[in-house]
Amino acid sequence: MTNAAAFSGGGVSDLGPSREGFLLPAFDEEAGEFWDGANEGELRVQACASCGRLRHPPRPMCPICHSTDRTWKAMSGRGTIWSYVVPHPPLLTPYSELAPYNVIVVELEEEPNIRFVGNLVTGPEGSIDEIDPHSIEIGEPVQVVFKRFERADGSEEHLPFWIRSKA
Amino acid sequence: MSPPAAPGSAAIKDATAIAGIAQTEFAKRLDPSEAELACSVIVAACEDAGIDPSEVDALCSYTMEATEEVEIARNIGCGEITFFSQIGYGGGAGCGVVGHAAMAVATGQAEVAVAWRSRKRGSGPRPWTSTSVQLKVPGAWTRPFGMLRPVDEIAMLTRRYMHEYGATRDHLCNVATAVRSHANRNPAALMFEKTMSRDDYMAARWVSEPLCLFDNCLETDGALACVVVSAERARDLRQPPVYIHSFAQGLPPEHQTMVNFFNDDPLIGPAWACARRLWANSDFRPEDVDVAQIYDAFTPLVLLSLEGYGFCKRGEAPGFTENANLEWGKGQLPVNTSGGGLSEAYVHGFNLINEGVRQLRGTSTAQVEGAETCLVTAGEGVPTSALLLRR
Numbered sequence: 081m082t083n084a085a086a087f088s089g090g091g092v093s094d095l096g097p098s099r100e101g102f103l104l105p106a107f108d109e110e111a112g113e114f115w116d117g118a119n120e121g122e123l124r125v126q127a128c129a130s131c132g133r134l135r136h137p138p139r140p141m142c143p144i145c146h147s148t149d150r151t152w153k154a155m156s157g158r159g160t161i162w163s164y165v166v167p168h169p170p171l172l173t174p175y176s177e178l179a180p181y182n183v184i185v186v187e188l189e190e191e192p193n194i195r196f197v198g199n200l201v202t203g204p205e206g207s208i209d210e211i212d213p214h215s216i217e218i219g220e221p222v223q224v225v226f227k228r229f230e231r232a233d234g235s236e237e238h239l240p241f242w243i244r245s246k247a
Numbered sequence: 248m249s250p251p252a253a254p255g256s257a258a259i260k261d262a263t264a265i266a267g268i269a270q271t272e273f274a275k276r277l278d279p280s281e282a283e284l285a286c287s288v289i290v291a292a293c294e295d296a297g298i299d300p301s302e303v304d305a306l307c308s309y310t311m312e313a314t315e316e317v318e319i320a321r322n323i324g325c326g327e328i329t330f331f332s333q334i335g336y337g338g339g340a341g342c343g344v345v346g347h348a349a350m351a352v353a354t355g356q357a358e359v360a361v362a363w364r365s366r367k368r369g370s371g372p373r374p375w376t377s378t379s380v381q382l383k384v385p386g387a388w389t390r391p392f393g394m395l396r397p398v399d400e401i402a403m404l405t406r407r408y409m410h411e412y413g414a415t416r417d418h419l420c421n422v423a424t425a426v427r428s429h430a431n432r433n434p435a436a437l438m439f440e441k442t443m444s445r446d447d448y449m450a451a452r453w454v455s456e457p458l459c460l461f462d463n464c465l466e467t468d469g470a471l472a473c474v475v476v477s478a479e480r481a482r483d484l485r486q487p488p489v490y491i492h493s494f495a496q497g498l499p500p501e502h503q504t505m506v507n508f509f510n511d512d513p514l515i516g517p518a519w520a521c522a523r524r525l526w527a528n529s530d531f532r533p534e535d536v537d538v539a540q541i542y543d544a545f546t547p548l549v550l551l552s553l554e555g556y557g558f559c560k561r562g563e564a565p566g567f568t569e570n571a572n573l574e575w576g577k578g579q580l581p582v583n584t585s586g587g588g589l590s591e592a593y594v595h596g597f598n599l600i601n602e603g604v605r606q607l608r609g610t611s612t613a614q615v616e617g618a619e620t621c622l623v624t625a626g627e628g629v630p631t632s633a634l635l636l637r638r
Binding site for chain 1: 390402404406452454508
């Protein structure tokens with residue numbers, strides 16, 4: 081199922097969790113290009129088509145020049161860890177079964193004020209609990225990977241995860 | 248008579264007063280419904296003020312309040328209601344609902360305004376367990392990655408704060424133990440009989456590292472209300488008036504509620520915007536504040552708020568908590584003198600408002616001698632609000 085189909089009614093659409101029970105994003109019509117990019121292996125950030133300013137999360141208007149013309153720019157996928165936490169139960173299943181795990185905030189190399197919440201893993205198949213969270217350091221360089229999730233109806237989504245980079 | 252308004256000051260300055268307060272028992276579970284608790288506590292607040300509930304003509308609460316104005320009005324026997332409002336963003340609303348009540352009275356839209364919050368958060372569900380609510384924007388950008396709860400969101404800011412300023416768990420502990428020591432003086436507090444040492448704090452289980460159990464507020468059933476009338480009328484009522492000297496709300500540029508990671512400077516939260524207006528409309532400065540009730544759903548919010556409201560400079564809050572500086576009878580700025588959300592009750596911060604009133608009536612169980620001014624703040628990390636009360 082493509083994201084475009086999910087947006088046909090406009091507004092926000094929750095297609096349900098993954099087969100394992102992981103929450104998947106409820107798509108809003110503003111963010112379709114991001115998730116389409118994720119499914120194609122590209123990290124895209126919304127930009128103002130008039131003044132070029134990057135913005136995230138996506139929204140209809142540029143707060144600087146008030147243009148509603150918007151476009152998407154492909155990022156390098158490189159960034160650094162801005163902060164991280166280590167959640168412990170009580171949590172929702174299946175997250176509780178993996179706790180303690182890491183959640184990180186990454187700031188992008190191209191524009192440090194554009195930040196993404198994600199998880200540090202060892203590769204696109206990785207689990208959120210596989211890296212010792214106490215080995216994580218603020219400022220570590222990371223690189224995006226896209227992890228595939230499948231819903232009970234067979235539809236799939238790719239979410240941005242992060243691996244340690246040597247660069 | 249209240250002091251004359253200074254040129255250029257806000258129209259509401261000292262124009263209104265909190266004339267009545269009330270609260271239910273606080274417990275992990277109360278049997279009555281939220282609606283019953285709300286109606287009972289509003290009637291009790293009117294009784295405290297010496298005003299018949301039929302005189303109430305303004306109702307102000309939170310968008311998260313489950314009992315709507317029409318239910319309140321037909322239960323407590325209101326006549327004609329001519330002002331009603333709700334404020335969003337959960338714990339950020341608390342001082343705002345009182346501020347809206349004050350504005351309604353000060354501008355002649357109503358004469359007797361009630362603000363309230365009734366919540367069974369102790370026995371009811373944890374909001375974060377509702378995934379249908381969670382996955383709306385901005386949750387779509389955070390929840391799938393296991394950032395599920397408010398504590399995870401605030402822990403993320405906390406870790407960064409520690410990294411930038413060298414704050415440690417000892418500083419968070421300073422907040423937790425100060426507030427607990429105040430609860431230990433307050434028989435109405437859920438933690439009245441439970442003391443907490445630094446060792447107790449350090450031994451507590453993690454909830455979301457770097458935050459442990461004792462960095463988190465309680466989960467409470469309870470309800471609170473207050474009654475706002477004109478300053479002139481308040482002087483003729485049963486209780487000593489507590490004047491609403493200054494009020495502000497704050498929503499800074501490009502803010503995202505709870506997950507303020509998407510702007511230039513995430514550690515400059517709504518408190519800073521709120522404080523600028525609050526102090527601009529006030530005759531007082533932070534150094535004039537005798538006692539403060541600072542929203543404490545999580546201990547780091549107190550550090551962020553101390554900086555935002557100007558009690559110290561950016562990055563200096565950790566040091567400001569040292570040497571028992573937040574403790575009653577010891578420090579320069581006693582905070583959350585009834586035990587706050589951490590140790591008295593968590594009812595979206597409304598207990599902080601009532602405690603601010605008690606301090607200025609001189610009836611707190613941790614009474615700051617001669618207190619003339621009290622700052623009360625609502626939740627930091629969300630669009631927020633604050634009140635500067637004086638007697």
